[in-house]
Amino acid sequence: MRFYSLLYIQPRVAGLGKPYSFCRCFNTQASFQPIHIETAWHELQQNVSRVEHSRSKLNINSDAPLFPILLPPPNITGKLHIGHALTITIQDALARYYSMNGYKVSFRPGTDHAGIATQSAVEKYLNKKGIKKSNLTESEFMLQVRDWEQQYQCRIRKQLEAFGALFDWKNEFYTLDQKRTSSVSKAFIELFDSGYIYRANRFVNWCPKLASAISEMEVESQLISDPVTKLINGVAVDFGYMYQIAYPLVDSCNKSIIVSTTRPETVFGDRAIAVNPHDPRYQQFIGKFVRHPLRPDLVLPIVEDDAVDPNFYTGALKITPSHSSVDYDIAKRHNIPMATILDPKGRLVNCSNELDGMDRLCARPKVVQMLRDTKALVKEIPHSYVLSVCSRTGDVIEPIMVPQWYLSVDSLRERVLNLTKEQDLKFFPSSTKDDWYRWLENMQDWCLSRQIQWGHRIPVWKYETSDGEKWVAAESQEEAVRKSNGASVEQDSDVLDTWFSSSLLPLSSFGWPCEKNVSALPFIESGKDIIFFWIARMALMCSYFTNVLPFREVILHPLIRDSEGRKMSKSLGNVIDPMDIIYGVSFEKLEEKLLEGSFSKSEMGKSLAHLKKSFPNGIRAQGLDALRFGLCLSLHHNQRILLDMESFSNSYKFLSKIWNLMRYFSQYDSSLINNDAPIEVSERFQIIKDAFDYRLHLTVKSCRENFENRSLFKVSETLEKFLLTDLSVEYVDVTRLILKHPEGRDLVLQHFRDIMNVFLRLAHPVIPCLTDVLWEHLNYVPKGPLHNIDYPFVDEGKLTSEEVAHANDVVKETMKIIYYLRSLKINRQLSKAPELPVYIITRKGSLDKFCEMIALLTGYQIKMQLNNDLGNSTTTFVQFMVSTDTMLMLPDKMMHRNLPKLERKIMELQKKVEKLDLVAKSAGYTKAPLSVKARNKQHREELLAMIQSLSQETYC
Template sequence: MATIHQNYVIKSLKIQQRLMSNSTRLVYRENLTAPAYQPGFVEKDKYDKWEKSGHFQPREGSKKSIFSMVLPPPNVTGKLHLGHALACTVQDVIARRKRTLGHNVLWVPGMDHAGIATQGVVEKYMENTMNTSRRELGREQFIKEVMKWKDKHGNSIYEQLKRLGCSLDWTRQNFTMDNRHTHAVNTAFIELFKKGLIYRRKALVNWCTKLNSTISDIEIDNVLIKGPTEIKVPDCDKPVKFGLMYHFAYKVIDSDQEIVVATTMPETMLGDTAIAVNPEDERYRDLIGRAVYHPFRNTPIPIIGDDVVDINFGTGAVKITPAHSKVDFEIGQAHFLQIHQVINECGNMVNCDHQFKFKNRYECREVIVNLLKEMSLLKDIVPHEMTLPTCSRTGDIIFYLPKEQWFLACSELNKSVVDALKSGKLKVLPEKFEKNWLQWAEDDRDWCISRQLWWGHQVPAFKCSVDNHLVWIACTDINTAKLEASKFLRTMPAEIKAVRDTDVLDTWFSSAIYPFAVMGWPDTLNKDYSLYYPLSLMATAHDILGFWVHRMAMLGLELTETLPFKNVLLHGVICDSKGAKMSKSKGNVIDPIDVINGISMESLKEKTVDMNRSGILSNDELKKALDYHKANFSGTKGIPQCGVDALRFTLLSQDVKAHFVNFDVYQCNANKLFCNKIYQSVKYTQMAFDKLKKTEDKVTRSDLTYFDKWILSRLSNMVEKVNKSMDSYDFHLATKAIRTLIYSEFCDIYLEATKSGFASDNIKMGYAHAHTLSAVLNTALRSLSPFMVYLTHELIPKIPNFVSNIIFNYDDASMPYFHNPRPEDFIIWKNDDFEKQSERLLKTLNLVREMKGLYGISNKVKPSVIVETKNERLAKDLEANKAVFLNLTRCGVLHFGQCIKNNVIHAPLDKDTKIGIEIIGEDVTDTIMSARSRLETKIRKLEYSVAKMEEKLANSGYLSSVPEWTQVIDRERLTNKKEELDNLRKLLEENSST
């Protein structure tokens, strides 16, 4: 790396020496040839050169200068989506800026095997394209098919990350199923098992019959059912009706009394083992300790008292089914109730009367309801609002069943994580998520870490038995298992039968050791582990705080005796332009590559249909996606080409620390136009330098003009804001500061202000402008470079400069990572008093432009401007900068005096100043009346718009359902509209008597 740096320095010096003899003393000069910004041309070949040159690999250096991160590994299930684009852009901007500050940066790429997600997608793919299933193929052949999928889609994910400009060290890429990571996973399991933290027991789990596996809470979508709703369930011939509450009675033994209970799942009553009432409920107090008769098992079941029962809910009596309800399971444990399982892994009825046995649970539901009706036990069926747990991978309805599983005891592990947060050793940004962290960490429930899948890390444990005696041994080979088991079973290893568990570990378990496993753990002598662990920062989406970030901290502390990271940055979840979370189920997922390259409606449809054929999208998801595309992109005939830089800049123009981050394709296209604005500003600077008149006169800082000093003060302000915002990860404030400086101040005002200077005979003025142009562009684009990686690397070396710039000299224009502008280097140019003074001149200029626009005065007409003011400072500034002012406003003459003529329209600037513009032409009255009519129409439309927005923002439904960030944007829009309306009313009132 040092050699690369040296070569750039030598090249830089040679260029300077070659150009020193030139009277213009220019350096770093290469003309732009394309007439406008073209993303494809600018992005071409750059990434490959950066990667081959080793720019993304850390340099040798001290641990003090190290900054290390890992990319949260995307699932191997398919292509990247905008959520991934947001996550990797946030991290890339951080990594690139750290490099410009001199840090030795390591950013590690990787990919997650995503057990459940991958198995589900590959199974769909095989069904759709091969007309087969994993069970028909067998485990070994199925794993081969998954590896084929991984090789195909994994490579495309890596290519997409490169396309997005992610400066990852590809020499260290990881896959969570490679041998090194598998060794780390096995080691972690065995160590935790030996410490007594991993154990095996029978417990209630979330079960998906389609996957035939347990799933974690994060794989469950809780769907709200408002009332009776028919839903198509996998493996059911007809839709199943949900959103109903069934009331039925149990008869009390040796009594004519009955107790009415209610359930949304009548089939589970076959597994009822008790009726629970509140001991304080006078209606049932005398029945506690007695029993009711189960109509289908011909057995009594007890009536128990438990204060968890809500007296005021329903009938006050609750059926208890410990085998199929998590709440009931806990009640059953407390009262030592039998666990009677009546639904098996296939969703069929078991351990019940022959008339129900082996029926699908939903078929059984109908039979039971009809029988209860015949027995006069069914009391009512009423509509009921409910939450239906569904598998996000298969759409199947989740139910609960008891199963032997592996668990990680979390109580003590959680305490250490809580202490780390409360003591300040661990910092979470934004701080509002600390309470979420504590909620997870203070939950004493143990973690079920086993899954009944074929794809994943097979549990490194053997069931060792002799006769009826058995013991579980954690290890990776059968001989070790038998040897260890012999110590417990007190017999020879050869007499022991050892069978490895066929279950695999929860993907989150292998992900929880990711930060230290990728650095070489358990080999703690590994160079990467000793240098780069713990990580400097963990950045990821807030929605996996508990499932991943918390668990990484928990296992990191236990297995490595240190926090895997001391700082956590949580960003929001990606949403569409309307604030709806992007998901396949909503059809609003946008491929970042489609935004970069652009895509027609026809190609978008073909691509979406192909995803349906491949099993990535269901038929319902396909329909929703096509409807979304038609509603949002038909107006532009698809998604316009925006390029990588515009995409990155748009993603970080939102507050990434908010709960939700909205993405608007059209805003992204607007940022592509911003890229072109930057491109054209460099072209203008090159042309301006070409026009410089040769001179031997030395230009100093005292030769800087009014507008030179103004833009330099604004530049200093921007550098300060950007650095402060970047340090606090407020990227939206940094992008706003950069865009305001480049677009609104540099391009719209300063560039235009230099035109009269370059056209004049004042040579020093031209050179003062040239020095300023170069310094401002260099500084602004270096501040922009972490966001727009391709455009800035294309343009910075082509910004013309001087061997010694009087503003600030940059000598590293050929370096891959440009010097980061520091506030202390530009503080000399900061002048708040001067900016306040110049603000009045700029307001005058903008008011003239606004009045011309409202009254339809063409720029081809050069009207006179009359300034009536008591502000002597403003008058002097206008007079001193008359040429620039007239050029910027496209006016002909500047007068000072009263705005009293009939052919003059006027508007107040402030209490001391009034601005007038002379209407040129014969029919002045008609022109003014026509403009006034347009103004009145515009005011009426704006009043209507403001009223509608106020009504919308006050609506309770809007306040409760619309994301916080969308509400903030809407309120800003309302404020801007009100301000615009106020100005228009003043303008109309001021000219009502003209």
């Protein structure tokens, strides 16, 4: 069913704020159905896009200040996940807010070629099809990658379109497109020619499966707390042991030095034994020699070095210079030679005829057996340690020394540190600023090169001279030949780290280097996990070329975890597809998606169990607005967000409340009023109007302040409070009777329409679908979309007016009295005694205008006095304090006082409070969803209020 069939369309009213008949807009029988609303919204968006494209050709609004926004580009490795949804929600909310404040927003979407990640994904895909990369030529493999690239770019674009953000599609970018490739080459060449990029032979994190260096972000640290067997590249490998190996002393028949290692397969690279010079156990052996346990012809020196920890196991360290940066440094200090034992694929070399060419992990059990056979293996001790693996391939990381290209960061880092202070770079949350300074101050030179096929090929060319090998940076072979004075040149086969092209995006996605005057971004928004891998490197690179920071603010959101606090991971099967929250999905479909993954049997079992526990009935369709609003409300967390599906369900209910509120007022039919005719507003309605206008403008003020402070949680919380408390409860109650009178009905409907005019604009940045569609069909002028209409401004006059503030106090006090009497009626079983009035004793004289309303809404006869002098009344009264200004006096005859029953009731309520307190003190309560905590807190307050009400009876 189409959304339009749910609405009765009426010709648009000319002029903003004219009275309107809600019943002609809403079918009061229609329930809230987000899918129909969002279908209509996407159609509206398409129409708007065509109109705005025409406007852009006419250069309309060309004087508006530019507000550029950069989407952190998702990798072309799969579908968008819930973290992407959070980033888009935050950025799009700010984009809409600033668009509504007169800025010309250019929110540029794009994708990242993601070198290692994409190449690994393609290799896994080919393996599933039974195709090995090693059986393909380089060009054949690149064709497979290009097919993947095209498929996933298309898939991600469709997902981005489904989010309906204010993307500037005509300026879409891709980190490997022609424009970005050109900017990458120019940046590299300039940095190379200026001496910032150099080549050096250093230790790197090496993935043998990829045969490439990888970044720190691609290193996953796994705690091995107990002995365990893991599948690495299809091979079962034992981890969690410390192997103690005896190295016999030369010229001694029965003495040896015992060393400890978790990597026995590296013994063939051992070239010395090091001990601490202050360790009395080994002082007599310093300067002597030991024999290699598997190569008796190889003699190793015993050296002293302060870097050795004497308290770690035996206190003797085997020195393998080619496999450890610590060992390398010790070897360098003592002129110990280095022996290469691993090739780029992680296979043993220069070891023995039996082991050469074997993968080092496959060789481990064979080496251990060889050590047993020679009686060199002393012990195998269970040992806890951290294992570094490649997050892309699952292979164990090897520290290997290999020539790489590096970016020298010393002077670049100092520039960023100075600009951070000079330009007052702001951080949200502000606590991140200290981390920013600390990380920059300790930043190491950046390894730029990767030994893979997919990516930006490094524009450097090698040539030979009489002084040896030289390098030149150039965009083409012709330019390289010219720069090398006609020498024969050969381009390096390495590609650049993916982050190099990403670090230039604040410039390259806005036209640099062709466009020299690129404005700084107002903000950059991302997850906390890539502040140093991406955000700091953007500052490092872009400030070099422009001498200003590429952004004025850094906004960081917490990382999303599952309900158990675990990282979202395909291997755990806990990744949530945001489309499943929007459109819904059955349990069977979720299970089917999970079974498509590559898991071990144990991982699959755990993942299925988690799925059944978390989503036994699948996921109900909540809609895009509910997804966005739920994500915004989750931002009260600073460190991490535990994904709570109930937050989306509650957001759905909030949106449904907006819809139902409209339906409620639509049932009061009214014809249009002549706006030019004088309207006599009753004094009572004027008080109501002033009160809710006051609250509305407090809401406007709060929303504006919190948007400026980048707190979308507080924006959403403010909107939620105003609608759920002020409008849906109090406004409905105080206008209920007025709506039944012909002379008051049109006034209320007009006022409600004016309130919604403001509310829809306030809420639009975070819930764009429903607000746009309601604006369109409520015939507001100017015509939408809302992101082109002014965001509400605060009417300071309403907030500073004593009369308006007093009106708000009066309405608040009126509602307190009504709710108090209703509560007493239920909890104290008040009876009706028509001949006996309930007295309201108050300091607020204006309350007398609401006596009739209080009486009709509670069913009691109401009288009001400014003091508690009831004259010669012989009636006994019971007093109840509603507030510091107001007291209720109820005739004793109305009270059904059954003291034992009341006492039992109080005890029951107290037990409920105690139970809630015990829950709040429990160990796991800190991990409970925010909605659960809020609900428990509210319930506790209600229980305490009931206890107070039942306990405070006194007699006059």
